[in-house]
Amino acid sequence: MNLSSLLKPRAVRVLADVTSKKRLMQSIADLAHDLIGLPEAQIFDALQERESLGPTGVGHGVALPHARLSELTEVHGAFFRLERPIDFDAADRQPVDLVFxxxxxxxxxxxxxxxxxxxSRTLRDPALCAKLRANSDAATLHTLLTEYEASKAA
Structure with missing residues (x-):
């Protein structure tokens, strides 16, 4: 498994207008609906259900919200860079701006x-996170993420 199989170019977004965790979850559900074809409400509810078990903000400005959906046959990913960090109830209490x-x-x-x-391993790299935060182009963000593994293997 690698990031290029999980993350399609159209699954990367830069969000300027997200002001809360709930709005972010709605944006994630909206994009996921386009990617996997399930109803937004079902995706949103699954994300919220998982989040109720414990926040998925892992620290250092990174969150990894996730959900299991019975209709899927493979794992899908989506990446968001927030122009303004938001409170995400992260373990380190830092606001989040990188969301996978x-x-x-x-x-x-x-x-x-x-x-x-x-x-998680990928987004623990401070140098990669700095590059992600410095870019606002979705195609560049996708390239940074999907080429990261190749650069580490070399």
């Missing part, structure tokens, strides 16, 4: 966990 959302089939625990681990 994952959507997985309800019955694929291992793939879902592998995807979460991959994204």
């Amino acid at each position: 959302a994952l959507f997985a089939p309800a019955d694929t625990g291992v793939d879902h966990l592998k995807a979460l681990a991959l994204v």
Whole structure:
């Protein structure tokens, strides 16, 4: 599993108008609807349900919201860079501006966990996060994320 298989170019967005966690979750559900074809409300509810178990803000301005949806057959990702950081109830209490959302089939625990681990590992790199924060072009953000693994393997 690699980021280029999880993250399609059209699944990357820069958001200027998000002012709250709830609005962010709605934006994630809206994009996910376009990506995977499930109803926005179903996606939003699944994200909120997972979030109610504990915040997915992992610290250093990064959040990894995720949901399991029984209709899916593979894991999908979406990346958002927020122009203005928002409160996300992160473990370190820092506002969030880098968000990688994952959507997985309800019955694929291992793939879902592998995807979460991959994204978490990737977004723990301070140099990569600095590059992501310095760019506002969705295509550039996609390239930075998907070429990261190749650069680390070299």
